[in-house]
Amino acid sequence: MKQKDGQRIWRRGGLALLAMALVLAMLPYKQAAAAAVQKLPIGYNDELTNIKAEQSGDALYVPLREIAQKLHLEVGGTADKIVVSGSKHSVVILPAKQSAVSGKKTSSLKTYASEGRTMVPVSLFKGVFNFGIAYDASVPVIRITSGKQKLSLQSFVEQNRAALSANANGGKTGQKPQAPSKPQSPKPASSKPIYLTFDDGPTAHTNELLDILDQYGAHGTFFMLGPGISAYPKSVKRLVDSGNSAGLHGMTHVKSKFYASPASALKEMTQDNDALYKATGTRTSLIRTPYGSKPYFTQKYRDKVLAAGFHLWDWNVDSEDWKYKSDHQKVIDSILKQVDQQEKEGIVPVVLMHDQKATLKVLPQVLKTLKAEGYTFEVIQQNSKPVNFWHDKR
Numbered sequence: 001m002k003q004k005d006g007q008r009i010w011r012r013g014g015l016a017l018l019a020m021a022l023v024l025a026m027l028p029y030k031q032a033a034a035a036a037v038q039k040l041p042i043g044y045n046d047e048l049t050n051i052k053a054e055q056s057g058d059a060l061y062v063p064l065r066e067i068a069q070k071l072h073l074e075v076g077g078t079a080d081k082i083v084v085s086g087s088k089h090s091v092v093i094l095p096a097k098q099s100a101v102s103g104k105k106t107s108s109l110k111t112y113a114s115e116g117r118t119m120v121p122v123s124l125f126k127g128v129f130n131f132g133i134a135y136d137a138s139v140p141v142i143r144i145t146s147g148k149q150k151l152s153l154q155s156f157v158e159q160n161r162a163a164l165s166a167n168a169n170g171g172k173t174g175q176k177p178q179a180p181s182k183p184q185s186p187k188p189a190s191s192k193p194i195y196l197t198f199d200d201g202p203t204a205h206t207n208e209l210l211d212i213l214d215q216y217g218a219h220g221t222f223f224m225l226g227p228g229i230s231a232y233p234k235s236v237k238r239l240v241d242s243g244n245s246a247g248l249h250g251m252t253h254v255k256s257k258f259y260a261s262p263a264s265a266l267k268e269m270t271q272d273n274d275a276l277y278k279a280t281g282t283r284t285s286l287i288r289t290p291y292g293s294k295p296y297f298t299q300k301y302r303d304k305v306l307a308a309g310f311h312l313w314d315w316n317v318d319s320e321d322w323k324y325k326s327d328h329q330k331v332i333d334s335i336l337k338q339v340d341q342q343e344k345e346g347i348v349p350v351v352l353m354h355d356q357k358a359t360l361k362v363l364p365q366v367l368k369t370l371k372a373e374g375y376t377f378e379v380i381q382q383n384s385k386p387v388n389f390w391h392d393k394r
Helices: 015-025 029-034 064-070 123-127 153-159 161-168 206-215 226-231 233-241 262-280 299-306 328-344 359-372
Strands: 008-011 037-044 047-056 059-063 074-077 082-085 090-094 099-102 105-108 112-114 117-121 132-136 141-145 192-201 221-224 245-248 350-354 375-378
Touching: 047 064, 059 064, 059 112, 064 074, 064 082, 064 117, 117 123, 123 132, 132 153, 141 153, 153 161, 192 206, 206 233, 206 359, 221 226, 226 233, 226 262, 233 245, 233 262, 245 262, 262 299, 328 350, 328 359, 350 359, 359 375
Parallel strands: 037 141, 192 221, 192 350, 192 375, 221 245
Antiparallel strands: 008 132, 037 047, 047 059, 059 117, 074 082, 082 090, 090 099, 099 105, 112 117, 132 141
16 A cells, blocks of 8 residues: 555644643744745634634644634633633643643743734644644645544545635745646545554553554544443543543453343443443443454344444454464554455455553554554544444444
8 A cells, every 4th residue: 555645644632742742733933934834724623614724844823813713712811821711621822931831731832923813833722622633735724623523534625625625726925826737636635544443441551552542643442341441530531531432342241241131231331331421421322242243242132222322333354462462463464454455445444452461562563554554543433334243324
């Protein structure tokens, strides 16, 4: 598979990653001011807004007040001390000191004025307020998401292709306009979606898995067991707050107990959901049954459990990381080969891995390779079309 241009750049993080997020996203102010500025359209969830971002080098800046209003954030304070507040988090921006204060943490924050507006790095809204940030350089466009979006980035780009194409060549300042080029067929979005899923957690290794995902700007869906959620509530809260998706895997992971009856299966998923709610204040409809849904999760089980509003997920790429815990390269090669096959067949890969120590040795190379091949690591949403062995789309 070839590496394609214009890969999506995903960066997410919680408050603890604010400093890192801001440093990665910014260039020195003098450099930003001196370089030619390219204006880029901004999308919010599934809407293409009229707000423009500015790019100089690798830095992406957005107009503070316009974006804050779109994201339903409040902006107050003075010109020297700007306060941006959401329902849970806030940040104080000090333009004169080129810094920001969130909680007890002070970080460098480069800002500048453009056409009378205060411009700030778009990563500010990720680092403090946990919005998702996606950048597709092939269009180009910046997309900010709150978790309520229904379209993938690729679908968003295709839906707004005409408007984005109109912006593509007309948004640069500080440079001579280029001569019109011959019409070309629009290029497809460069990124390819893939779902990474992790079963049997959370464990003592969950935070390390999240660290690796953060390092590569990736996210996953965690199908978790109720006792583990109760044992590691902070890890579960972190994975949810940092943009990963939570799913249910039951309580016992014991075949004779979970599959004792349709009622027992439903009871385990309901109890698991209660544990998730206690840890995070949220519930989910996403489930994965122990050992996969075939052959045990038959029609009568599905009718009972899915009628309660749950959505059943299996996988189409089996890492077998549970089987080859010491042969890391075998697992890596197997994942990449299976993903390649799914791509050739036009199927979005859903990769099964496990929340365990051995996965820590496998995940970095998998992420590095797939990211280089243009994949973007998306999370399963509660309204995503289910992928399961029974082809049950409920």
